[in-house]
Amino acid sequence: MELVRLGKTELMVSRLGFGALPIQSVDRNSAAKVVRYAYDRGFNFFDTARGYTTSESDLGRALEGLGGRVIVATKSYYKDMEQLDKSFNTSFDNLKRNYIDLFQFHIVNYENELGEILKKGGPLEYLEEQKKRGRLRHIGITSHRPQLMLKALPTGKFETVQIPLNYIENEPLEKLIPLARSLDIGIIAMKPVAGGVFTDNRSAVRWILQYPDVVPIPGMCRIEEIDDNLQALDGTITGPELGQLEADRQELGSAFCRRCDYCMPCPNEIEASYIVRSGMIFKRVGWDKMEMNHIDSFTKGLYCSQCGECAARCPYDLPLTELVIDESKTMLRKGVEQGLITEEELQQKLRAAGLEDN
C-alpha cells in the first residue's frame, strides 16, 4: 500500500490506517487474525487506546515481533500525573515494543483540559521525558472539537492531530486542516465512515482519500471490512458516489450516533448506544431482522433511570437521557409491527416500567 508522510513525525504510514477500537468486541484469536490479515495487505499503521478495553493488549500480541515494520499509536485520557504514569506504563507493556511510536492525549474537548496538559510539570512534560528516555517517539492530540484544536496546534507541542472527519463532519477542512498543514502536523482522520451510517462505506473512505496528506483510520474487526476498505483505494470518488453521500447527509442531519461507545457502560447495564442507533440499523438491514433478544434490550431500556451518566460522556452531546427511553418505546412499537410481541404485551411492559405510551 502507498505510504504517506505523517507530518513532522516523518513516520511513513500506510495510506489507510487500522482503527483498532472494534477489535475489543471480538475474542483475542479473531483480533489477531484480523490484525495480521491487515498487516499482510499493507497496513502498517495501527491506532488503539488505553480506553479500548482489550484492544491495546490484543493489538500488542498480534503485532509482537514486527518491530519497526509497523507503527503503533495509542492514547490516554489521563491528565492526573499518577494515573498518566500508570496508563503509559500499561500501554508500554501491552504493546510489547521497544518504544511507542505515537502517544496521544485522548479526547481533549475542553479548554481546561488543554490547560491541564500544558501546565508546567504536567502531562506534556511527562511525555517529553518519556521521549528523552527512548520509550516514546512522538506526541499527538485527539479531539472532537476542531475549534479547540485551532488553539492547541499553535502551541507547537503536538506532532499529530486526530479529529473526526467524514463527508458529514467536514468542519476541519475549513481551518484546522490548513493550519495543521502549515505547521507540518500529521493529520489523522477518525470516524471516516461516521460509525457506518453511510449507504456505502467505500465511498465515504474514498471521499477522504482525495486529501492526500490526511490519513483515515477506519475501525475494523472483520476480514470483509478490511477488503472493503482496500477497495476504496482503487479509483477516485465518482459523481454518483458523491450524490449518495449527500443524500445520506441530508437524511441523517448532524445528531446521530457514531458508534464510538464512549457513553458506555451504563450503571444499570442498559445498552444505551445500541438502543439509540437501532432505528438507523434496522432501517438499513430491514425491520424483519429484529429478534426477541433485541426486544429484551429495548425492554431493559424502559428502565433507564435518566441519571445522565451516558449523556455526559457522549462527545456529540446526544441527549441520551431522553433518547434511551423514547427510542426503546419506538423500537418496541416496531416489535409489535413485526409480530414479535403483542400490543397487550407492549402495554404491560410500559405499565411495569411506570411509563405511558405516546
Ligand code: SF4
Ligand atoms: S441515563 Fe439511562 S442509559 Fe444512560 S447511564 Fe443513566 S440509566 Fe444508563
Ligand code: SF4
Ligand atoms: S451515543 Fe454518543 S457516545 Fe454513545 S456511541 Fe453514540 S456517539 Fe458515541
